[in-house]
Amino acid sequence: MNSDPAPGRTADDHAEPQAPAPAEQPRAPGVAIVGVGAVTALGPTARDLWQGARAGRVEIRPVQGVDMSGLDTKLGGEVDTPVHRHGRAYRRPAQFRERALDLAIVAAEEALSALPPDLADPEHFAVVLGTCNGGLRSAREWMRAVHAGEAPDPLLAQMVTPQALAESVAAAFGLRGAVLGVNTACASGSTAIGLAADLLRHGRAEAVLVGGTDAFCDVIFAGFNALQALAAQPARPYSADREGLSLGEGSGMLVLVRSDLAERRGLRTLTEVAGYGLSADGFHATAPHPEGEGAEAAIRAALRHAGVAARDIAYVNGHGTGTAKNDPAESRALLRVLGPERAGRTPVSSTKATIGHLLGAAGAVEAIVTAHALAEQVAPPTAGYTTPDPDCPLDYVPGDARPMAPGVAVSTNFGFGGANAALVLAPRGHRPPLPLLDDIVVTGVAVTMPSGNDVAALWAAYEQGSEPGAVEDGMRLARVDFDPEPHLNRRDRRRMDRLGILSVVTAAKALTAAGLEPDSAAARPVGVVFGTGTGPSEALERFTLPVLDDGVRAADPSVFPNTVYNQAAGQIALHLGLRGPTSTLSVGHATGAAVVGHSADLLAAGHADAVLCTVTDTLTPYVARAYADAGAASPRAVGAPPDGRFVLAEGSVALVFERRSAALARGAHVLGSILGYGMASDASKARLWDPRGRGLERAMRAALHDASLDAAELGGVWLAAAGLDAADRAESAALDRLFADAGTPPLHGPKRVLGEPMGAGAALTLALALHHVRRGGAPALVNSSSLGGTHISIAVQGPDPDHNHHQDNDHDHDHEGRA
Structure with a gap:
């Protein structure tokens, strides 16, 4: 498999002084964030999202678009923007719209709006979309109609899956590169960004439209209510008086390109995706490992992939759901990664306190907040944080936003099934180390x-x-x-x-x-x-x-x-x-x-x-x-x-x-x-x-x-x-x-x-x-x-380890005696 390494600087202009790497050490291509778009409870743009998060403005309020009868809460981070007016057609029943898709298209329009229309060949412009619930509103309506003995429009069932949403977004903007639907529950948005960065570094795309989307549906509220996870008041992550999570809806979309392309085209780079890490808890269907072992593994993997150390972390945008088990587990993981000295003075905050938990969109939306925080060197607060919890002993930026030291930023997201993801964002110019290349072989097959x-x-x-x-x-x-x-x-x-x-x-x-x-x-x-x-x-x-x-x-x-x-x-x-x-x-x-x-x-x-x-x-x-x-x-x-x-x-x-x-x-x-x-x-x-x-x-x-x-x-x-x-x-x-x-x-x-x-x-x-x-x-x-x-x-x-088609084009194609 081909690789396309590009040389780059060996140390960030924002990091602590360190000796330069040897000139011969290969570096992977940089991945630049050159466009962002978001629609959330804080407003219809990414700027609204960042300004609201920086101000700690809570927009978790009574939900109007979903019947909340019988639930433990009436609140959520609801989008009140009329997102169906974007004007881009997609295949659907005449009288039905898939809200998760509308949200994604609105965010994508903003992310692409400031970029040149010829940024990349449409055949090399990829789409990677993360979502937890996909077209759940379409699925609900399809099942309701069939269950009631009606004959639903077949197009309803064709808008259900994550891939249906991803393909519809690609078609709406005429993008004909790779199109992939990602679903790692609440880590979907972060996982999608890591996958998109890989596509660029491996030369599989010139540009990627990537992000996450999820919309409110009564089925989701019923599920989290059954788990007794919903708070009656707006979520207060990490605070001792927290009651649970607040659900949110919305979409965040980013445009990623190789850094050398951004430089050639004179594009404004918000920050760079320096690395990402993934891990499996293997512990429980819904609860994290109590010591945060999976979260720690994902963060350490992201730092290693980015080629930075824990001492370089200047800010963490935490998963911070406000639940009794998640917040302490995450805090313990961060405490071990940062070390006791740096843990108390590295700001950690949760965007979910302002807009709720956007599930599959959370990682993408929070990456946008993290990118702005790093670009402006301002750590946003954790809204609603009032009372320290001995199980959450970090600096959660109570009160107001404040300046942060130079460095890199980490955004973390953890989902059902023990799926953990962490992103490392860095200022422009960062080049992660290039891993040693190797062939990929198959050693086990089962059907x-x-x-x-x-x-x-x-x-x-x-x-x-x-x-x-x-x-x-x-x-x-x-x-x-x-x-x-x-x-x-x-x-x-x-x-x-x-x-x-x-x-x-x-x-x-x-x-x-x-x-x-x-x-x-x-x-x-x-x-x-x-x-x-x-x-x-x-x-x-x-x-x-x-x-x-x-x-x-x-x-x-x-x-x-x-x-x-x-x-x-x-x-x-x-x-x-x-x-x-x-x-x-x-x-x-x-x-x-x-x-x-x-x-x-x-x-x-x-x-x-x-x-x-x-x-x-x-x-x-x-x-x-x-x-x-x-x-x-x-x-x-x-x-x-x-x-x-x-x-x-x-x-x-x-x-x-x-x-x-x-x-x-x-x-x-x-x-x-x-x-x-x-x-x-x-x-x-x-x-x-x-x-x-x-x-x-x-x-x-x-x-x-x-x-x-x-x-x-x-x-x-x-x-x-x-x-x-x-x-x-x-x-x-x-x-x-x-x-x-x-x-x-x-x-x-x-x-x-x-x-x-x-x-x-x-x-x-x-x-x-x-x-x-x-x-x-x-x-x-x-x-x-x-x-x-x-x-x-x-x-x-085939399995012959000595076969090398790259160097010998005259080989016999009919070797019967190979092991």
């Missing part, structure tokens, strides 16, 4: 699918053309049959849903296959990257439908934590003893490829030596109904002729990726390697494929460029095709152009036989591709496409 619970069985079913599934309610559905007992006992499964159980079982098999014993010392630093296309549908249905019928009193606190997309990642970390970096992506039917690319970039950036990547989707009646209403699900019986639609399947695929040096050092068996990957989007306002396949062609060409391959070197292509005619024809057109001068290699379409496992599809085809090239052979491409026009292609190679 749990309708056609087989191991790769050999899956391969046999594919070769024999064995079609799984049966017709249910007019749709052909393929379901998984598996035994969780070897990996999860009945007690462990008591509060888990099918998505979590299936994910843990498959992840455990992959970890074992890689020679990493679950819950061992060797497994502890392994990262967890999870992907799901349709998300926690079972839990969302189980939680929401009783609330629709009987109101807040029917909200089940044992089910609510499972309604976040990253809950399965948390279960994997908890049950398998993994504490490395964790992230969750939801990119529709391209999810499997997206998590593979994200895992490879995490390893390349030095965040971990090994990452366990798991992709899972399950079938529920509402999921199947959504596909049927969209005209995508096939009703044909087993053995019937194709009908231009696909057979829906559920399933889970897990792969272990490692840096080659780490894998060889522990004697792991290498199954293959990831040579590179490419991403592109059609950016269609209709959220459909380009019928000419131009987006997928760009993704394939980008993957070949990243892998330093020519099309003629490929030994095969594993297709995204799953039987849906419109998408399959577009892929065929793209392949015709790609191989116009090279001759088309063998094409493999396993999903046409085994069914379309939604987000797990690309991981399924990758597992089969690795099985096919296990004796060496020529490199192959693995394609994937979301139903909204996002395309990702991965270049994969």
Whole structure:
């Protein structure tokens, strides 16, 4: 995989004096924040947000747009700006708007407004959107209508997922680079910014529109109320008299570019994203580790990634929810990171005291506040802080804002499922160290699918053309049959849903296959990257439908934590003893490829030596109904002729990726390697494929460029095709152009036989591709496409460690004797 290092200064002009690094020490490219936009309870702009936060102005007030009957609070940080007047169209029912999407578009308009329209080629302008709840209002209305026996507009179900929002934002602004939906609960916004910075540093984008969004919905209030987490008065983070959190809504969006581009174009840089860190608590579904171990790990990882020390921290924008458990755990983590001397004189404040907890948008909005604080060297206060708490012994900036010392700033966010994220922001000119480059190899693969619970069985079913599934309610559905007992006992499964159980079982098999014993010392630093296309549908249905019928009193606190997309990642970390970096992506039917690319970039950036990547989707009646209403699900019986639609399947695929040096050092068996990957989007306002396949062609060409391959070197292509005619024809057109001068290699379409496992599809085809090239052979491409026009292609190679396609273009493509 290619890297594009850029030299830079070795010490910040704001940091404490330190000896310059040797001239030969490589430095990673800087990442500049050149545009920001926000819409929050403090107002419709980022300037309103910063000025309100700096003044400590509390805008947590009685909520008007949601029925608050029966709740422990009537308050929230509500946006009272008419956000639907932005004028940018997106695909929706005529009389319905998705508020989370409207909020994101308004913030994005502001972030882009001051930038030159030719800032970057639209084909290299990416979008990364973090969200906790996605289009929950659309999901609620869809479920309500179906539950009531009505016939809802199919477009409602197509606005539910994080990827639906991300693709709609990209289309609204005509951005055709990578488009990714991130969902790590309340850490989503911060995680998205870190991922966006990686895209720039790895040369996968010229510019990235990145941020977070979440909107109020009665379902969310019911959930937090059931957990008894809501305060009757505005939240008072870190204060001894705190009662709980206040929810907020809104969006924050940032435009990131490489610092050298910002300098060439004369763009104003607010601050730079110097580094980020992620970690998994592996402790509890909703509560943090009481000593803040996961939070500490994320902060230390961010400092290491940025190449700065704890003594360089001049300000911390804390997670600061105002809850009894979160604030002390975070404070203990910061106390250990800063050390006893600096802890008492490093300002820490929480923006949530002014606007509430914006869930998936919190990290993005708070990064904007942190960037302004650093740029103006002013630490904003923690509004409402009145009484010191012995469990929270830091300087929380009570009263008014005050000047802060030169240095870097840290912004922290922690979410359900034990997902922790920290950002390090630095003034212009900072260049983080470049990690040592290494190949990314695969050392473990496991599948749990309708056609087989191991790769050999899956391969046999594919070769024999064995079609799984049966017709249910007019749709052909393929379901998984598996035994969780070897990996999860009945007690462990008591509060888990099918998505979590299936994910843990498959992840455990992959970890074992890689020679990493679950819950061992060797497994502890392994990262967890999870992907799901349709998300926690079972839990969302189980939680929401009783609330629709009987109101807040029917909200089940044992089910609510499972309604976040990253809950399965948390279960994997908890049950398998993994504490490395964790992230969750939801990119529709391209999810499997997206998590593979994200895992490879995490390893390349030095965040971990090994990452366990798991992709899972399950079938529920509402999921199947959504596909049927969209005209995508096939009703044909087993053995019937194709009908231009696909057979829906559920399933889970897990792969272990490692840096080659780490894998060889522990004697792991290498199954293959990831040579590179490419991403592109059609950016269609209709959220459909380009019928000419131009987006997928760009993704394939980008993957070949990243892998330093020519099309003629490929030994095969594993297709995204799953039987849906419109998408399959577009892929065929793209392949015709790609191989116009090279001759088309063998094409493999396993999903046409085994069914379309939604987000797990690309991981399924990758597992089969690795099985096919296990004796060496020529490199192959693995394609994937979301139903909204996002395309990702991965270049994969067989396991021979001596094979070097970069230097020897005359090698034999048919080595049968390789181990």
